Each structure stands twice: as C-alpha cells, then as structure tokens.
Amino acid sequence: MKILVVGSGGREHALAWKIAQSPRIQTVYVAPGNGGTALDQRLENINITDPAELADFVVREHVALTVVGPETPLAAGIVNIFRDRGLKIFGPTREAAQLESSKDFAKSFMQRHHIPTAEYQTFSDVDAAHQYIDQKGAPIVIKADGLAAGKGVVVAMTLEEAHGAVDMMLSDNRLGDAGARVVIEEFLAGEEASFIVMVDGKNILPLATSQDHKRLKDDDQGPNTGGMGAYSPAPIVTPALHARVMREIITPTVQGMAKDGIPFSGFLYAGLMIDDKGNPKTLEFNCRMGDPETQPIMARLKTDLLTVMEHAVTGTLDTIELEWDRRTALGVVMAAAGYPDAPRKDDLISGIPAETADTVTFHAGTTLNGERLTTSGGRVLCVVGLGDSVKVAQKQAYNVIDSIHFSGAQFRRDIGWRALKKHA
Ligand code: AMP
Ligand code: GLY
Numbered sequence: 001m002k003i004l005v006v007g008s009g010g011r012e013h014a015l016a017w018k019i020a021q022s023p024r025i026q027t028v029y030v031a032p033g034n035g036g037t038a039l040d041q042r043l044e045n046i047n048i049t050d051p052a053e054l055a056d057f058v059v060r061e062h063v064a065l066t067v068v069g070p071e072t073p074l075a076a077g078i079v080n081i082f083r084d085r086g087l088k089i090f091g092p093t094r095e096a097a098q099l100e101s102s103k104d105f106a107k108s109f110m111q112r113h114h115i116p117t118a119e120y121q122t123f124s125d126v127d128a129a130h131q132y133i134d135q136k137g138a139p140i141v142i143k144a145d146g147l148a149a150g151k152g153v154v155v156a157m158t159l160e161e162a163h164g165a166v167d168m169m170l171s172d173n174r175l176g177d178a179g180a181r182v183v184i185e186e187f188l189a190g191e192e193a194s195f196i197v198m199v200d201g202k203n204i205l206p207l208a209t210s211q212d213h214k215r216l217k218d219d220d221q222g223p224n225t226g227g228m229g230a231y232s233p234a235p236i237v238t239p240a241l242h243a244r245v246m247r248e249i250i251t252p253t254v255q256g257m258a259k260d261g262i263p264f265s266g267f268l269y270a271g272l273m274i275d276d277k278g279n280p281k282t283l284e285f286n287c288r289m290g291d292p293e294t295q296p297i298m299a300r301l302k303t304d305l306l307t308v309m310e311h312a313v314t315g316t317l318d319t320i321e322l323e324w325d326r327r328t329a330l331g332v333v334m335a336a337a338g339y340p341d342a343p344r345k346d347d348l349i350s351g352i353p354a355e356t357a358d359t360v361t362f363h364a365g366t367t368l369n370g371e372r373l374t375t376s377g378g379r380v381l382c383v384v385g386l387g388d389s390v391k392v393a394q395k396q397a398y399n400v401i402d403s404i405h406f407s408g409a410q411f412r413r414d415i416g417w418r419a420l421k422k423h424a
Contacts, residue, residue, distance in 0.1 A: 036363025337408025
C-alpha cells in the first residue's frame with residue numbers, strides 16, 4: 001500500500017517513519033519531506049506542495065491514504081479538495097481547522113459550549129483594545145486572531161508590553177491579516193501540557209500524554225520557540241486528570257463541532273494550562289499533532305499506525321486500542337544558529353548515528369544534496385531517547401546529541417526537568 005504524508009518537519013518524519021513500519025506498506029511518500037526522509041530507504045520525497053497537484057499525484061500513483069502534518073495546508077482546505085475528489089485523507093476540513101486558524105472562532109466556540117478557557121474579548125478597534133487592557137490590568141495575553149507561525153501570542157507582564165502588542169498587531173499591521181483582529185485574554189498561571197487525540201468526526205482515540213519546552217534556553221529562559229524538546233508520558237496528566245480533560249474539554253469539543261455542523265476529524269491538540277490545584281483550562285486548540293511532541297509519542301507507539309489511520313478515515317476509531325511502549329521517550333531539539341529569529345542555513349551536519357532500540361533521530365530543517373546533509377531551517381533535528389525512567393531516556397538522547405555536530409547548534413541540556421522534579 002502507498003501512503004502520502006504532507007509536510008517537511010520533524011513531526012512528518014516521525015509520522016512517516018512510524019507508518020512505514022507497517023508490513024503492508026510499499027512506499028510512504030513525503031511531500032516535500034526533508035533530508036531525513038530522503039535518507040530513509042522506505043520513504044520517498046516528492047517535490048509537490050500545491051494541494052490540487054498533490055491530489056493529482058495521489059490519483060496517478062494510487063496512493064491509498066493521505067495524512068496531513070502542518071496547519072497551513074489544513075487551513076487552506078487541502079482536506080476539502082481531496083474529499084471533493086473522493087480521496088481518503090486524515091485531517092480537518094478548512095471549516096473545522098478554524099479551531100486553530102482563528103483564535104476568535106476557538107474562543108467563541110469554547111464559550112458557547114462551556115469548555116473551560118481564559119476569559120476574553122475580541123477587538124479590531126485599537127482604542128477599544130487599549131481601553132480593555134487598562135480596565136483589566138497586567139499580566140494579560142494578546143493573541144493575533146489568525147495563523148502567525150508562532151509569532152502571534154504576546155504574554156504581557158506589564159501594561160506597556162500589552163499596549164505595545166496591540167499597536168504592533170492592530171496599528172502597525174506587523175502580522176498582516178492574521179493580526180487584523182486580536183483576542184485579549186486573562187493570564188493563566190500553572191503548568192502546560194499537550195493533550196492530543198485522534199478524531200474521526202465522532203469517535204475519540206487519545207494518544208499518549210506529552211509535555212514540551214517552549215523557551216530556547218535552559219531553566220525556561222530566553223525567547224519562545226516552536227518547541228525545544230518534549231517527552232511522553234507527562235506525569236502531570238494523572239489518570240484522574242486525563243479523565244477530567246476528556247470529560248470537560250475533549251468530548252464537548254468534538255460533540256460541539258458535530259452539533260455546529262462542522263464535524264472534526266484529524267488530530268486534535270488541546271494546549272492545557274493546569275493550575276496549582278490541578279484544574280485544567282484550554283489555552284488553545286491545534287488541528288494537528290504537536291511538534292516536537294509527535295517525535296517521542298511516535299517512538300512509543302507500538303500499534304500499526306497504518307491500521308489506525310484506516311480506522312480514522314472510515315469512522316471506526318471506536319473499534320481499536322493503542323498499545324504504548326511503557327518506557328519514557330524524551331526528544332531533544334537541535335536548532336540552527338540564530339533560531340528562532342534568524343536561523344542560519346547551510347551548515348554541514350555530521351555524526352548522526354544509526355537508529356537503535358533506544359534512540360532515533362528525526363530530521364526537521366535538513367536537506368540532502370548528494371552525500372551532503374546540511375541545515376535548512378530553524379529546528380534541525382529531534383533526537384529521541386527511550387528508557388525505563390525519564391533520567392535514562394534523557395541520558396540516551398544526550399549521548400546521541402554529543403556525537404552530532406553542526407556549527408552553531410543550539411539545544412537545551414534540561415529537557416524533562418519537570419518530570420524529573422515530579423519523580424524526585
Ligand atoms: P498559544 O499559541 O495560544 O498556545 O500560546 C502560545 C503560548 O503562550 C502558550 O503555550 C503559553 O505558554 C502562552 N499562553 C497562551 N495563552 C496564555 C494565557 N491565557 N495565560 C498564560 N500563558 C498563555
Ligand atoms: N509544540 C507545540 C506545537 O506544536 O504547537
């Protein structure tokens with residue numbers, strides 16, 4: 001069987017790697033893929049990104065099923081295009097993807113369906129936004145309504161920062177259309193966790209829990225990034241909290257979308273803030289898997305992902321169960337010099353060891369030119385270690401990291417610290 005994975009990051013490498021382990025797989029195409037998917041014999045990169053051209057390719061090559069990694073093609077309607085042509089694809093329609101592509105959509109949806117989230121208001125008028133900030137005080141959070149590639153959220157600790165963020169988005173138009181409307185919401189304190197499930201329109205299949213690290217530097221210092229590392233499971237998500245999140249957040253979301261006439265299928269990712277009393281609130285929805293959460297999660301999945309995907313596109317996710325490696329998987333991102341503001345490209349990468357039973361290196365911003373593997377994006381690699389404890393998984397990952405070299409590589413030395421603290 002042939003499968004197509006759309007995207008080029010570490011998330012897509014991990015999804016394609018896992019799907020390719022199925023004995024029924026002939027080829028997994030990755031569009032456009034990266035240096036790592038080019039190196040893997042079982043994967044084949046195709047240089048197409050336009051959704052309609054991808055649909056043509058799928059028809060021509062008799063690809064059985066397509067899985068979409070990133071939010072951009074989902075928000076652009078790749079699922080609508082494929083479905084209109086009768087092609088099997090796992091992901092939300094353009095309409096359902098609004099849970100991620102419009103913060104205002106997500107917030108009013110949550111309010112309407114009584115899903116716990118921060119109090120908010122949406123503004124397109126600058127003066128009204130400034131007034132609201134003065135009325136509410138700091139800390140306060142300013143979010144561009146649309147997709148802004150990770151640059152759309154300002155957690156303002158002072159009034160000055162908050163007003164500045166509003167000016168940046170609404171007056172100076174620095175984020176273009178994405179920032180033409182802003183959601184201003186209450187600051188939530190606590191610990192974040194990523195809660196990711198698969199949905200087939202109706203049935204929900206939760207994936208293993210995970211937690212990522214957004215700041216660039218150790219001790220959660222430095223600028224926000226797309227994610228510098230992640231691990232699974234996340235001890236903060238106890239069985240009791242898991243049941244509560246399913247009951248209060250995930251199930252009402254899936255049922256609410258169906259009730260509103262825009263059933264959700266695809267990966268649904270709720271970014272949670274868990275307060276010091278253990279109460280979860282939804283910070284945001286993503287309509288895709290997390291990156292880098294996917295990398296450790298896929299490293300732990302034992303069930304054949306092709307079979308799972310087949311159930312996902314035929315609406316039968318209620319008939320399977322997922323089996324997980326009981327070990328902890330911990331992924332450390334190696335980022336390029338200059339990341340996140342101005343990542344440098346074309347640094348030569350060396351020393352990536354072959355996969356073992358305890359370690360695997362997923363590629364993100366890499367390009368293969370003949371024999372030369374070079375950096376080509378902000379997050380370059382995600383090295384995953386597996387172990388019976390967080391500490392052992394961490395050691396496995398950092399052993400591999402220490403053998404890999406590229407000029408200016410940036411990575412954290414403390415991925416997993418929250419889980420280690422919980423075990424201590
Ligand atoms: P988002 O894209 O909405 O998840 O926001 C990006 C990051 O900003 C989150 O991962 C949080 O670290 C932070 N954040 C977002 N909303 C809030 C909030 N209401 N209170 C505190 N931090 C937030
Ligand atoms: N790791 C955060 C995200 O994928 O949005």
